[in-house]
Amino acid sequence: MFLRNYWYVAAFSSELGAEPLARTILDQPVALFRTRSGVAAALEDRCAHRWMPLSKGTIDNELLVCCYHGVAFDRSGACARVPGSDQPPSTMTVRSYPTVERYGAVWIWMGEPKLADPAAILDCKLLDPAGSDCTRVYLHVKANYMFINDNLCDLLHVAFLHNAARKNSSSIGNTLMENGKLEVGQRGDRIFADWVWTDVPTPPTWRRLGNIGERADGWILSTFIAPSFLVNPIGFAEAGTGGIKSPRPEGRGKFSFTLYQCITPETERSTHFFKLMAHPGWTPEMAQQGIELIKTVNAEDIWAMELQQQALDRDPEAVMHAIPSDGGVIRMRRLMKRLFKEEAARTG
Numbered sequence: 001m002f003l004r005n006y007w008y009v010a011a012f013s014s015e016l017g018a019e020p021l022a023r024t025i026l027d028q029p030v031a032l033f034r035t036r037s038g039v040a041a042a043l044e045d046r047c048a049h050r051w052m053p054l055s056k057g058t059i060d061n062e063l064l065v066c067c068y069h070g071v072a073f074d075r076s077g078a079c080a081r082v083p084g085s086d087q088p089p090s091t092m093t094v095r096s097y098p099t100v101e102r103y104g105a106v107w108i109w110m111g112e113p114k115l116a117d118p119a120a121i122l123d124c125k126l127l128d129p130a131g132s133d134c135t136r137v138y139l140h141v142k143a144n145y146m147f148i149n150d151n152l153c154d155l156l157h158v159a160f161l162h163n164a165a166r167k168n169s170s171s172i173g174n175t176l177m178e179n180g181k182l183e184v185g186q187r188g189d190r191i192f193a194d195w196v197w198t199d200v201p202t203p204p205t206w207r208r209l210g211n212i213g214e215r216a217d218g219w220i221l222s223t224f225i226a227p228s229f230l231v232n233p234i235g236f237a238e239a240g241t242g243g244i245k246s247p248r249p250e251g252r253g254k255f256s257f258t259l260y261q262c263i264t265p266e267t268e269r270s271t272h273f274f275k276l277m278a279h280p281g282w283t284p285e286m287a288q289q290g291i292e293l294i295k296t297v298n299a300e301d302i303w304a305m306e307l308q309q310q311a312l313d314r315d316p317e318a319v320m321h322a323i324p325s326d327g328g329v330i331r332m333r334r335l336m337k338r339l340f341k342e343e344a345a346r347t348g
Contacts (some may be wrong), residue, residue: 002026002265003227003336003343005111007121009262009274012136013104016040020064022055024266026110030097031055035062040106041075044095048079054094103276104131105262112347122229124260126278135287137294139273141302143309145228145265146336148273151301152230152261153328155195155220156182161300170297171204177218184327189335191224193328199239206236209289210255215239217246224332226339228263250281257282257290269309273298 008025015021016034022045023030029045031054043064045053052068059065063072063080072081077096079088098109098116103124109116127134141148151157159177162170180197195218202216210216218236221244225231235256237246248254262274279290311318322330 001268001340002110003339005109005115005343005346006227007100007107007109007116007118008228008264009105009272010042010099010108010264011106012138012274013040013101013106013131014136016106018059020055020057020059022053023272025108025272026265027267028110029053029055030108031057031064032099032106033059033064035059035075037062039075040099040101042097042099042106042108043073043075043077044097046094047071048073048092048094102129102131103127103260104134104136105274105276122225122260122262124276124278126258126280127260127276133278135277135279135291137275137277137291137298139275139295139298139302140266141271141273141305142269143271143302143305144268144312145263145271146333147305147308148261148263148271148301149224149228149230149332149336150329151305152222152232153191153193153224153332154325155193155222156325157301157304158195158220161304162297170293170300172206172293172297174201174203176200177203180218182325182327184331186331186335189226189339191328191331191335192222193224194221195219196243198243202236205293206255209251209286209293210236211252212236212238212254217241217243219244222328224328224335226335228265230259230261230263232259232261233257234259250279251283251286255286259294269313 021032031043031045034040045055047054047066049071052066054064057065057067065072070083074080077094079092082088100107100118107121158173162173180195183194185192197218199215202212216236216239221233223231237248237254241248246254257279260276264272266272
């Protein structure tokens with residue numbers, strides 16, 4: 001079950017090149033392409049002639065041309081050319097999806113086109129809208145997107161799933177972190193689940209990347225924005241230097257960044273996971289280290305979420321039981337349930 005009247009990330013801008021890109025979004029096959037004039041476009045990935053995937057075709061100036069019989073469509077989905085015909089039939093169309101490029105990503109609207117207001121795109125305020133200043137990471141998860149929402153709304157798992165003592169490769173957590181301060185709240189449709197740690201043993205990865213001493217103050221803040229976006233300022237700094245406001249330079253007593261997590265459902269059992277990372281003060285070497293850190297941490301998360309999906313597939317009626325740290329998850333799922341009902345009522 002998906003919410004359709006929202007902007008989702010369909011691809012990074014750099015993925016659109018000389019050939020069309022096939023991608024499934026909300027269970028719908030889409031052909032993404034960039035016209036010769038530089039405009040990103042998205043069409044239903046099915047030619048109106050004989051249903052050949054348009055993503056197997058070619059880009060000819062402003063048109064996407066089917067590889068099967070050469071029928072061509074413009075970015076509005078209108079048929080612009082049919083071999084052997086002087087006048088393409090006006091009824092021979094494919095669905096076009098509104099797209100906007102921002103922050104180095106192609107955003108797509110899968111719902112009612114008239115509702116597609118670009119002002120509703122996730123505000124990544126630390127990033128240049130032209131996409132010149134951030135690090136991007138794409139991951140594919142063989143699990144329902146709600147498991148990723150859960151994962152990022154309840155960050156207690158950092159103390160366990162990513163625990164150095166358990167020989168997990170990311171080594172960004174330790175068991176003492178379960179005693180951190182958790183604040184959960186909600187303002188309108190935004191949900192907050194923020195963890196802060198004070199004067200804890202510095203987890204090995206933070207110590208290495210930030211050149212931090214034996215004790216540190218840490219933070220992983222989480223803001224959920226429906227249907228599947230999270231903003232996560234993350235970091236550790238030398239204990240007693242101010243935590244998230246520490247003046248210590250990046251890599252010299254501090255290592256911090258902000259992740260804009262853009263979770264795009266592919267199918268009911270698979271998800272595109274796009275990450276836009278803001279990291280002012282990092283050197284190019286630190287940026288590369290940050291990419292490797294994100295990939296390592298998320299490999300552990302993906303391992304867990306894919307096992308959860310397998311458990312769900314075995315027994316869809318099984319009950320999940322809440323624990324004290326689940327406040328953010330409970331609020332998020334309650335919000336999503338309400339939004340599903342509201343969208344269903346609007347669309348009939």
